[in-house]
Amino acid sequence: MGSTEGISHTGFHAGSSPAKNDSRAAAQVARRRVRAMSATLYPTLPHREPVAAPAARLALKTDGASRGLLDGAWWPRSRDLLSELPALTDVLDSLWGRVTRIAVNPEHWPVLPREIPVSGHVVKVGWFTSEIDPHKLLLLSYGTGRWDLLVVPPETGAESAARLMAAASDHDGPPLTASALIAADAARYAVSRTDQALDPDEAWEYEGGAPAVSVAANRQTGPPGPASRLIIGM
Template sequence: MSATIDFPGPRRESPADSAPIARVALKATGAARGLLDGAWWPRSRDLLSELPALVDVLDPAWARITHIAVNPEHWPVIPRKIPVHGHVVKAGWFTPELDPHKLLLLSYSVGRWDLLVIPPQTDAAAAARLMAAATAGTGPPLTASELIAAEEGLGGTPAAVRSRDVGAPEETPEEAWEYEGGAPSFRVGVPARPSRLLVGM
């Protein structure tokens, strides 16, 4: 269940409250836009505590972020306003229009960006693969949920396991690739060129 709340005002932060750096990767400058502009790996599902670090990274890289939108499926509380350093970001939510694994960011001056939201409990190796896939300029464009499903498939999640016959052993990714005729289904790879920004790992 999700809730939308009003936050009373900006928080006063002391140096001891300094937040960790956001774990985010963005597509390289000039890369094809696609469905995603990068990936964000928050440490929790608390927008009040996680968003300021992300905005600190994105404001200088893109432009001042003024609004965000999420799908409430994975966010227990969605504040209407989130104080960040120097300004307030307005938050909204959409169901079912917005992919549950995506964060939409808006700026008055520049436009819109879409980030894959990697679940906080994801291990570091899987998060690195997801960041690489979200920032890759090659292969077919995949939605945020398709990338998460592909990563779960690599980890052997039952919903994503496909066998030729019931009771047959699981296929390796290479066997599945060959069986599907080499089709670029949900293969998660390393981008051909490095991401423009990768911080907080």
């Protein structure tokens, strides 16, 4: 009798009575069922593939020897050098050799990081307030050479941008600085930077809907000659 009382007393204090064990087990089963039901109510969201950045909008001279003060033109979509430069180097690394350094005038670039990671390497950034035209980008490729691009302001209208890019990538020049070229175009055509609104087809082409790479041939009346410029992303 005494031993029976001892067992029941111990079981009471230890919480190990058969009734409590059954209740505890039932509660655990119920919790597992709730968790299983909850899992079916919140399915895993599908994985989204990263969106590819738009191709850089470029017009480049194709001649072996550069003439004039510019080697072409670049029309970035923003003044964020950190996000714009990788698309540019994706094109130029394969055409001109790996771009290792760039230099700009800080007037039109609000943020200038010391280095910019691009595909497969890092580009070092330098800036000069008097040595570099505010509308020009200077690029250096180790062991290959130097190139100077007109930077068409991102907010420029498509018609003005097309004229500027054609002029900067022309075989013979022009013999103008980047800022002088922009000023001359604005004075000649007396248009605002945003120009006139394009129709949907034109807008689609200028925003990258046209083939990524195209070549514009020299304008001439005789037999076709070599291509004078390479147009990319327009």
